[in-house]
Amino acid sequence: MSMLDVNGLNVWFGKNRDRVDAVKGATFDVGQGESFGLVGESGSGKSTILRAITGLAPNWSGAMTLDGKPIGKKRPKEFFKTVQMVFQDPYASLHPRHSVDQVLGETLHLHGFKDIDTRVVKLLDDVGLGQKFRFRYPHQLSGGQRQRVAIARALAPEPELLLLDEPTSALDVSVQAEILNLLADLRNDRGLTYLMVSHDLSVVGHMCDRLAVMKDGEIVEILDVAALRAMNATHTYSKQLLEASL
């Protein structure tokens, strides 16, 4: 069964002459436990799809369902127990004056957990940081460590679906693989479902089962990773993208 089903999604910003149609008629589904990639050039609408799913892009039409239930205009609190997002830039996504303990503790509190201490310790272990990072502030962490905290925060409500918006592109090349391996391990251990945006085909080839290629707001092709590895795309633009990635 589909974890996420997106059907004829249109997303726009602004009005009249200022209107930008960022996503046009996007249709795809992400199976339970699947890792699905969205690739394409800058401005093709990849992040906007994630933002529409989480309610950060309010102007949309079409149909989206999560676990078979329609996603409406307002997201109830339970929605964010199932769906969490990890942003590209952990420098921007963590409050500079909140310690790691506050970041995780407040998220757990918000989601109604009582055994907060135990869970904070467990989350830090799960993302490979450990307790010594618990009372540090973002400026005392490296980029990779900050992204681990952001991943721990996303895992706190025990979600089923993680929306990953270029989760390694703001990091040093040397730590990108560590974070990708962490995400792959977490998916294996917890049976998570991923919807992952990347402009890097090698990242998607490593992390995803299937991918959608986007251009100018439209999905031009959906490929499985075997077809990606075999350079077996049908659409001209996907072919160009594959060739450019060599």
Ligand SMILES: Nc1ncnc2c1ncn2[C@@H]1O[C@H](COP(=O)(O)OP(=O)(O)OP(=O)(O)O)[C@@H](O)[C@H]1O
């Ligand atoms: N808040 C906004 N207001 C107006 N236009 C926006 C807004 N957010 C995105 N857009 C426009 O929507 C289009 C799609 O942007 P989006 O960020 O989804 O692309 P992307 O494929 O994720 O690119 P990138 O890899 O650079 O993040 C672009 O033309 C962008 O300028």
